[in-house]
Amino acid sequence: MLKRHPQFPLEENILYFNHAAVSPWPLCSAHAIMEFTRQNLHTGSKYYLKWMETEQELREMLCTLIHAGSSDDIALLKNTSEGLSVIAYGLDWQPGDNVVIPKNEFPSNRFVWQSLEKAGVETREIDIQSAEDAEQALINALDSRTRVLSVSAVQYTNGFRLDLEKLGNCCEKLDTLFVVDAIQQIGALEFDVSGIKADFAVADGHKWMMGPEGLALFYSRPASRNLLSLNQYGWRMVENPTDFQQTGWTVSHTAKRFECGSPNMLAIAALNASIKLITETGMRTIHETILDNTRNIIDFISNNNNYRLLSSSEANRLSGIVTFTHKSIDNADLFRSLTDDGLQCAERGNGIRLSPHFYNQKWEFGCLFDLLVSL
Structure with missing residues (x-):
């Protein structure tokens, strides 16, 4: 019997290449949830202080994972959309201001900015896919009224990866806020919020971080954090949240100011x-393994006359995502055939999107390629 990674005991007939959508949980996360359930079932909140320690441990590990300055810069929100909304509706906009985003962004990083039109804010969508220099195309769209440049680190449709450091350096010079939707990078490729000079970065935990839905990392640089007005208030976002009788309360100086109510301890246990x-596997090891996976798939697609590669093959653009299409089979029919044969993938960007993780075994790629050849 072919062996799987011990942390991912997936059913025998499943080839899981869909981490850019929703990841399976590793065994350790499932065990953490079962233990959390057992404690709740038999002892209620007896171990709440231990749960709080787990929450802080998660905050500190996320801080290390993204190279933030302090765990005080990490908030735990519900999802990427909430984090981006906290930013968009926390800034003091003036009519005539604008936001620059790449064209064809995922709706989370598009709708929220477009919703500001009622405040007189323009959203400029820039075609980076056909530009000779994607980063320069975005930079050229910035002007004195650009308040925010908001980008996905990796495009969800085809895995196109941006040079975030170049963009961050430019934003710093122009005094433009740099916002990064990092959901398709954190957990797959190394990510350094300090190195790219991000003001804010947001990422759900249910994709490459292999956690449950309903919990997201929200990073804010301290100076930038203070630019955001708060639109939600509750017991937990103050300096002394367990002093329930306080009257002269003060908003937390940390990123916890964005966490207005009770935490999602169940999801925290799993994501932790x-x-x-x-962390134990090593982010550098994961980074290199995933890029090897990507190159392997690109080589196969590029050398098969029946398929057309839709992702970039340039080394600096590679990520964990590869998108392709068949030259003669309709995309919807191709997707149906692949999923019927057990391949977990996605229909995105006018093609089939594959997104394997570090734990996918070599034999799984062999099965994938055999399946593609058979069609």
């Missing part, structure tokens, strides 16, 4: 276990 697995 997943991030431990990432």
Whole structure:
């Protein structure tokens, strides 16, 4: 019997190449949830202080994972959309201001900015896919009224990866806020918020970080954090949250100011276990393995006359995502055939999107290629 990674005991007939959508949980995360359930079932909140320690441990590991300055810069929100909304509706906009984003962004990083039109804010969508220099195309769109440049680190449709350091350096010079939707990079490729000079970075935990839905990392640089007005208030976002009788309360100086109410301790227990697995495996090892996976798939697609590669093959653009299409089979029919044969993938960007993780075994790629050849 072919062996799987011990942390991912998937069913025998499944080839899981869909981490850019929703990841399976590793065994350690499932065990963490079962233990959390057992504690709740038998002892209620008896171990709440231990749960709070787990929450802080997660905050510190996420801080290390993204090279933030302090765990005080990390908030735990519900999802990427909430984080981007905190930014968009926390800034003091003036009519005539604008936001620059890449064209064809995922709706989370598009709708929220477009919703500001009622405040007189323009959203400029820049075609980076056909530009000779994607980063320069974005930079050229910035002007004195650009308040925010907001980009996905990796495009969800085809895995196109941006040079975030170049963009961050430019934003710093122009005094433009740099916002990064990092959901398709954190957990797959190394990510350094300090090195890219991001003001804010947001990422759900249910993709490459292999956690459950409903919990997201929200990073804010301290100076930039203070630019955001708060639109949600509750007991937990103050300096002394357990002093329930306080009257002269003060908003937390940390990123916890964005966490207005009770935490999602169930998801925290699971994501904490997943991030431990990432840490123990090593982010550099994961980064290199995933890029090897990507190159392997690109080589196969590029050398097969029946398929057309839709992702970039340039080394600096590679990520964990590869998108392709068949030259003679309709995309919807191709997707149906692949999924019927057990391949977990996605229909995105007018093609089939594959996104394997570090734990996918060599034999799984062999099965993938055999399946593609058979069609």
